[in-house]
Amino acid sequence: MIELSLADRPAIVTGASRGIGRRIATKFAAAGGDVAICSRSYDDVKPVAEELTAEYDGRVVPVECDITDSAEIADLVDTTLEEFGDLRVLVNNAGGAAESADLLHRCDEETYEWMLDLNLKGPFLMAKEVLPAMVAAGGGSMVHVGSVNGLFGIGLAGYSEAKSGLLALSRNIATHYGQYGIRSNVLSAGTIETENRKAEMENTEQRSEGTSARDRWLDQYPLGRFGRPDEVADTTLFLATERAGFITGENIVVDGGLTVGLSTPFENEIYQADEQPSDESITQRE
Numbered sequence: 001m002i003e004l005s006l007a008d009r010p011a012i013v014t015g016a017s018r019g020i021g022r023r024i025a026t027k028f029a030a031a032g033g034d035v036a037i038c039s040r041s042y043d044d045v046k047p048v049a050e051e052l053t054a055e056y057d058g059r060v061v062p063v064e065c066d067i068t069d070s071a072e073i074a075d076l077v078d079t080t081l082e083e084f085g086d087l088r089v090l091v092n093n094a095g096g097a098a099e100s101a102d103l104l105h106r107c108d109e110e111t112y113e114w115m116l117d118l119n120l121k122g123p124f125l126m127a128k129e130v131l132p133a134m135v136a137a138g139g140g141s142m143v144h145v146g147s148v149n150g151l152f153g154i155g156l157a158g159y160s161e162a163k164s165g166l167l168a169l170s171r172n173i174a175t176h177y178g179q180y181g182i183r184s185n186v187l188s189a190g191t192i193e194t195e196n197r198k199a200e201m202e203n204t205e206q207r208s209e210g211t212s213a214r215d216r217w218l219d220q221y222p223l224g225r226f227g228r229p230d231e232v233a234d235t236t237l238f239l240a241t242e243r244a245g246f247i248t249g250e251n252i253v254v255d256g257g258l259t260v261g262l263s264t265p266f267e268n269e270i271y272q273a274d275e276q277p278s279d280e281s282i283t284q285r286e
């Protein structure tokens with residue numbers, strides 16, 4: 001069993017009050033890491049820090065921070081350095097999409113700009129502020145939580161464009177700051193069943209024939225299920241540690257196969273892929 005450790009690698013995890021960010025913070029604390037976790041609401045992130053501090057050896061510090069505000073980001077980084085004396089890992093997890101921005105012609109300019117600020121400008125501001133501390137520390141790892149929306153055209157105007165831009169931002173960092181020992185990677189996630197996402201996916205309102213989004217989307221996933229927050233968190237932890245020391249500038253796709261092929265029902269119909277293989281149909285190599 002490969003043990004992943006974040007001892008002596010202090011980290012910042014944004015958007016850590018719930019969902020994927022909370023699971024990432026939990027994995028980091030369990031791996032012995034000191035972690036500054038932030039959210040736009042201190043009241044939301046404080047109980048998470050208290051819970052993790054009580055359960056694990058690593059120190060977990062809650063900080064209120066709006067990642068679209070450069071002054072608040074500077075305070076977050078200063079607090080991290082004051083508390084831990086070092087900064088080696090940044091997880092740009094905070095982000096989100098507006099429900100009104102499903103298609104381009106229904107997305108107003110204000111909403112579009114808000115999503116670009118939250119999903120692209122925010123990670124840029126975070127990385128910019130963190131870079132001097134990582135250079136001074138002799139290196140570090142940045143993990144930017146992206147989305148399959150940034151890889152192919154499945155809607156969500158503004159959000160998808162920002163997540164695509166995140167790939168270019170990460171590669172730019174990897175190219176220019178690798179000489180200082182800094183790695184930068186994107187983790188592009190498929191549909192992940194957080195508590196909020198579960199409720200959304202089970203909603204049958206305004207769906208054809210009363211089917212839920214879950215019913216319609218599951219057909220697109222070769223593994224036949226959606227992802228779990230732990231699966232994103234485990235991959236993020238790996239990328240943050242020295243076990244991934246030669247991986248940079250990459251896009252790690254954690255999507256259960258969503259982006260690799262045709263929808264399952266269509267493929268089954270064309271290739272009879274749902275037919276179970278028999279012993280005779282399988283050629284074994286000696």
